[in-house]
Amino acid sequence: xxxxxxxxxxxxxxxxxxxxxxxxxxxxxxxxxxxxxxxxxxxxxxxxxxxxxxxxxxxxxxxxxxxxxxxxxxxxxxxxxxxxxxxxxxxxxxxxxxxxxxxxxxxxxxxxxxxxxxxxxxxxxxxxxxxxxxxxxxxxxxxxxxxxxxxxxxxxxxxxxxxxxxxxxxxxxxxxxxxxxxxxxxxxxxxxxxxxxxxxxxxxxxxxxxxxxxxxxxxxxxxxxxxxxxxxxxxxxxxxxxxxxxxxxxxxxxxxxxxxxxxxxxxxxxxxxxxxxxxxxxxxxxxxxxxxxxxxxxxxxxxxxxxxxxxx
Amino acid sequence: xxxxxxxxxxxxxxxxxxxxxxxxxxxxxxxxxxxxxxxxxxxxxxxxxxxxxxxxxxxxxxxxxxxxxxxxxxxxxxxxxxxxxxxxxxxxxxxxxxxxxxxxxxxxxxxxxxxxxxxxxxxxxxxxxxxxxxxxxxxxxxxxxxxxxxxxxxxxxxxxxxxxxxxxxxxxxxxxxxxxxxxxxxxxxxxxxxxxxxxxxxxxxxxxxxxxxxxxxxxxxxxxxxxxxxxxxxxxxxxxxxxxxxxxxxxxxxxxxxxxxxxxxxxxxxxxxxxxxx
Numbered sequence: 001x002x003x004x005x006x007x008x009x010x011x012x013x014x015x016x017x018x019x020x021x022x023x024x025x026x027x028x029x030x031x032x033x034x035x036x037x038x039x040x041x042x043x044x045x046x047x048x049x050x051x052x053x054x055x056x057x058x059x060x061x062x063x064x065x066x067x068x069x070x071x072x073x074x075x076x077x078x079x080x081x082x083x084x085x086x087x088x089x090x091x092x093x094x095x096x097x098x099x100x101x102x103x104x105x106x107x108x109x110x111x112x113x114x115x116x117x118x119x120x121x122x123x124x125x126x127x128x129x130x131x132x133x134x135x136x137x138x139x140x141x142x143x144x145x146x147x148x149x150x151x152x153x154x155x156x157x158x159x160x161x162x163x164x165x166x167x168x169x170x171x172x173x174x175x176x177x178x179x180x181x182x183x184x185x186x187x188x189x190x191x192x193x194x195x196x197x198x199x200x201x202x203x204x205x206x207x208x209x210x211x212x213x214x215x216x217x218x219x220x221x222x223x224x225x226x227x228x229x230x231x232x233x234x235x236x237x238x239x240x241x242x243x244x245x246x247x248x249x250x251x252x253x254x255x256x257x258x259x260x261x262x263x264x265x266x267x268x269x270x271x272x273x274x275x276x277x278x279x280x281x282x283x284x285x286x287x288x289x290x291x292x293x294x295x296x297x298x299x300x301x302x303x304x305x306x307x308x309x310x311x312x
Numbered sequence: 313x314x315x316x317x318x319x320x321x322x323x324x325x326x327x328x329x330x331x332x333x334x335x336x337x338x339x340x341x342x343x344x345x346x347x348x349x350x351x352x353x354x355x356x357x358x359x360x361x362x363x364x365x366x367x368x369x370x371x372x373x374x375x376x377x378x379x380x381x382x383x384x385x386x387x388x389x390x391x392x393x394x395x396x397x398x399x400x401x402x403x404x405x406x407x408x409x410x411x412x413x414x415x416x417x418x419x420x421x422x423x424x425x426x427x428x429x430x431x432x433x434x435x436x437x438x439x440x441x442x443x444x445x446x447x448x449x450x451x452x453x454x455x456x457x458x459x460x461x462x463x464x465x466x467x468x469x470x471x472x473x474x475x476x477x478x479x480x481x482x483x484x485x486x487x488x489x490x491x492x493x494x495x496x497x498x499x500x501x502x503x504x505x506x507x508x509x510x511x512x513x514x515x516x517x518x519x520x521x522x523x524x525x526x527x528x529x530x531x532x533x534x535x536x537x538x539x540x541x542x543x544x545x546x547x548x549x550x551x552x553x554x555x556x557x558x559x560x561x562x563x564x565x566x567x568x569x570x571x572x573x574x575x576x577x578x579x580x581x582x583x584x585x586x587x588x589x590x
Contacts (some may be wrong), residue, residue, distance in 0.1 A: 057437045057471035064441020067427055092438055096419050096428040
């Protein structure tokens with residue numbers, strides 16, 4: 001429970017672990033040291049393909065490999081995977097529904113010092129608009145590993161979102177992950193906090209803050225942003241009548257939007273989105289940046305109070 | 313080339329040209345110019361060069377073909393149909409609601425299409441992936457891809473060439489349809505991509521040239537490309553956009569315009585006349 005590790009580290013380790021059982025190929029665009037595919041490169045040099053700083057071509061090569069029967073992980077930073085190579089991902093991987101897994105690291109504000117150009121807060125929005133694309137955003141090292149396994153076993157394109165900053169392990173070895181399923185971490189009746197990625201740990205903290213104020217908040221981990229666990233979201237909309245979504249991503253187009261799209265057809269349950277407001281990131285140490293952008297427990301609690309006030 | 317083979321190829325290419333006009337006219341949209349310019353090369357590929365089996369379109373060891381300039385798929389749809397991958401009777405459903413024959417190649421639904429393509433610059437990368445997969449698996453199949461001379465203005469094409477040379481993909485053969493015209497005008501005026509062969513050589517590819525309408529020349533270039541070891545090959549195919557239909561030849565306006573009924577009749581009349589000489 002005490003292991004603190006960035007999900008990108010867990011990603012690299014998982015690739016090595018599962019390469020024993022599965023015939024995986026891993027590609028990178030000159031960022032293997034940072035995305036942590038470097039550990040795979042070391043363990044399986046014949047199954048690692050360096051593509052150089054050319055992400056568009058890498059996605060196309062991955063598509064061609066997949067069209068020839070290979071299971072391929074294409075890795076780079078979220079900014080270049082979902083951003084720069086969006087159209088290659090859409091047309092060469094998404095449209096033919098090829099078996100390419102996009103391992104995108106350095107997502108969100110927690111990239112830290114590199115600043116706005118490398119802090120991708122739009123990748124979930126971009127990727128989930130592609131028909132047939134699965135979008136996964138694990139919360140901790142345990143879930144990151146399970147997401148890699150689920151991606152391998154899923155036939156078709158998957159976008160995996162990993163972070164640069166070390167995060168606490170919040171799940172134990174019995175934790176199970178399934179594509180399309182959310183996990184209730186804490187039940188509650190006043191407001192449901194639906195969290196993804198590194199905001200899950202902060203959502204649990206927020207629930208504690210709220211408890212002291214007499215607000216009984218449920219916390220749901222939604223690593224599977226697409227497909228979304230519609231049944232679970234609907235259930236908690238009915239049960240709590242107020243939802244807060246929280247994500248280290250723009251409030252436009254991400255988990256919050258996905259939940260709004262579902263719940264707006266149901267009515268009678270306000271959804272308040274917490275995340276990066278409509279602005280670019282900044283340079284600075286990741287923990288300080290997360291506070292600056294109010295991506296912390298207090299930020300979530302504030303939105304939860306507001307969501308509760310909207311009820312009636 | 314054996315005379316009978318050449319005669320047969322001429323007939324095949326001629327059928328492809330008739331089918332192109334038929335499809336584009338029936339769809340009231342599409343790209344006749346660049347389809348006609350690759351008709352002879354596509355005929356040679358599907359009737360001589362490619363090791364494919366219409367009964368087993370997904371056969372693992374087949375040669376792969378990626379039409380990177382995907383908008384000229386009427387030529388390839390015709391070749392696939394005439395080679396037996398699907399019924400030629402569906403060719404006139406091209407671009408129609410409910411047809412498998414999408415406006416650009418769709419590998420999910422069209423037997424024989426190895427890669428969905430059409431967004432320019434992307435097919436060549438997929439072809440690189442297929443060639444690399446063969447290397448990794450120890451498979452002996454070859455991969456062919458046709459690009460447009462306008463298409464190579466896309467930066468991704470040069471990323472892919474760098475990649476192909478870096479990984480010594482000598483099982484990859486890139487053909488550039490050098491017809492000299494793109495949508496907005498002559499390639500030399502829109503964004504000059506010449507000299508193509510020199511650039512490709514600087515990128516580490518073996519280059520060849522052919523007359524894309526002469527089967528002896530086509531055969532020679534493909535045979536030479538096959539001999540190359542340790543590097544990918546690129547063939548610059550000198551072609552005429554709109555080849556075979558007099559009023560479409562070298563006319564930029566026929567890049568993406570369908571013939572009206574009158575033009576269709578005239579084109580088919582010309583092609584039928586030409587058939588008499590075969």
